[in-house]
Amino acid sequence: MxxxxxxxxxxxxxxxxxxxxxxxxxxxxxIAHQTNESDGYALEEALRLKEAKGEGEVIVCTLGAQSAKAxxxxxxxxxxxxxxxxxxxxxxxxxxxxxxxxxxxxIRDENADLVFTGLQSDDxxxxxxxxxxxxxxxxxxxxxxxxxxxxxxxxxxxxxxxxESGWYQWFTYNLPAxxxxxxxxxxxxxxxxxxxxAAKKKEIRDVTPGAENxxxxxxxxxxxxxxxxxxxxxxxxGDAKRGAAELVEKLRTEVRAF
Numbered sequence: 001m002x003x004x005x006x007x008x009x010x011x012x013x014x015x016x017x018x019x020x021x022x023x024x025x026x027x028x029x030x031i032a033h034q035t036n037e038s039d040g041y042a043l044e045e046a047l048r049l050k051e052a053k054g055e056g057e058v059i060v061c062t063l064g065a066q067s068a069k070a071x072x073x074x075x076x077x078x079x080x081x082x083x084x085x086x087x088x089x090x091x092x093x094x095x096x097x098x099x100x101x102x103x104x105x106x107i108r109d110e111n112a113d114l115v116f117t118g119l120q121s122d123d124x125x126x127x128x129x130x131x132x133x134x135x136x137x138x139x140x141x142x143x144x145x146x147x148x149x150x151x152x153x154x155x156x157x158x159x160x161x162x163x164e165s166g167w168y169q170w171f172t173y174n175l176p177a178x179x180x181x182x183x184x185x186x187x188x189x190x191x192x193x194x195x196x197x198a199a200k201k202k203e204i205r206d207v208t209p210g211a212e213n214x215x216x217x218x219x220x221x222x223x224x225x226x227x228x229x230x231x232x233x234x235x236x237x238g239d240a241k242r243g244a245a246e247l248v249e250k251l252r253t254e255v256r257a258f
Contacts, residue, residue, distance in 0.1 A: 001056035003046040004107055006117040006130070007039040007075055009068040013122070023222045025092045026123075035071050038118025042181040044188045045148055046116050047079045052150035057081045061107060063099055064091045069204065076199035077191035083204040095218035096128035103129075104136040106207045114157070115178040119144055127180075134178040141178040142171065146185050 011017060015031040043060065050056040060075040062068045063086040072083040086106050091099065107115070115137070120127035127143075134141035146168070147160035161169045162182060191199075235250075236243025251257040 001050065001053055001114070002059065002110065002112045003049060003056065003114045003116060004059045004061055004110060004112040005039070005043045005046045005075070005080070006103065006115070006133075007043065007060050007062050007071050008036040008118070008121050009033045009062065009064050009071045010036045010122045019223055019225065023224065024220050025223055033067065033070070035074060036118050036121050036123075038120065038122075038181055038183045039071075040118075040188050041183050041185050042116040042118050042179075043075055043078065043080065044186050045145075045181055046114070047189070048186065049114070049148065049150055059084060059107075059110065059112070061103065062086065063088055063103060065089045072204055073199055074191060076202045076204075077195040078189055079195060080202075082202055084207060085204055086207045086209060088209070092123065093220055096126045097132055097218070100129050100132035100136055102209045104133055105209065108137065111176075113175045115139070115176075117178070117180050119180045119182050130178060130180040137176075137178065139176045139178055140173055141180070142173060143180045144182050145179045146182045148179075148185075 010033065011026065011028065012032040012034045017031070018027045019025075020027045043058075046058045050058050058080045059082055060072055060080045061084040062071050064071075065088070069085055072085060076083055084106060086102055088094070088102070094102075115130075115133065117130035117133070119130075121129075131141055131143065142159060142161055144162040145159050146162050149158040149160075151158075155175055156172050157175060157177065158170065158172045159179065161171060163169055235246040
């Protein structure tokens with residue numbers, strides 16, 4: 001079984017974020033980075049699936065600048081077998097379609113049985129790259145996966161999805177397939193000293209995509225911090241009953257609370 005896991009480098013959760021001078025993205029020149037949270041869980045599920053089967057290969061893939069290699073090296077130290085680095089210095093300005101198309105071109109020849117992605121990135125939070133990638137690869141996909149039955153591996157995979165309003169769904173997928181993994185699905189392992197040493201000998205293949213991959217009808221106009229404003233409305237003009245009636249009306253017509 002061959003599993004490809006998509007991973008992304010994002011700003012550290014504790015970093016102080018500042019908008020860049022061109023107002024197209026944050027200024028990343030002096031901030032620490034980390035692996036996108038849900039991508040870490042996706043890697044863990046891939047490793048556990050491989051261990052349950054007793055054979056297979058886990059390949060990690062990222063699209064980003066040279067600094068994104070840190071994400072791949074950490075994944076290799078945790079147990080991934082090899083890595084693919086799609087080089088791009090402005091990945092945060094790309095649309096989900098551009099990212100998915102570039103990744104699809106880079107991994108299509110791998111003919112993976114499964115592709116795992118995190119549910120969404122901690123920075124842009126589009127949650128679209130995985131599902132678009134599934135369409136481009138021509139495989140079925142499942143989103144918000146919170147459990148995987150590792151006993152069903154004979155060309156099929158049974159998994160649990162989170163739905164709305166507290167509902168869940170067990171579903172069986174034919175392979176190949178793509179899954180977007182929810183954070184918290186399992187306990188992420190740490191890289192061991194042995195794993196860190198072994199990672200130095202594992203392959204990281206660099207891919208430089210052509211300019212044709214980056215044509216898109218979508219682009220970022222401006223990134224800005226939300227304005228902090230306050231607005232107070234006085235209801236009832238001092239009459240409590242009238243104020244209550246006006247509040248109920250606003251909740252019904254404006255807020256649509258009921």
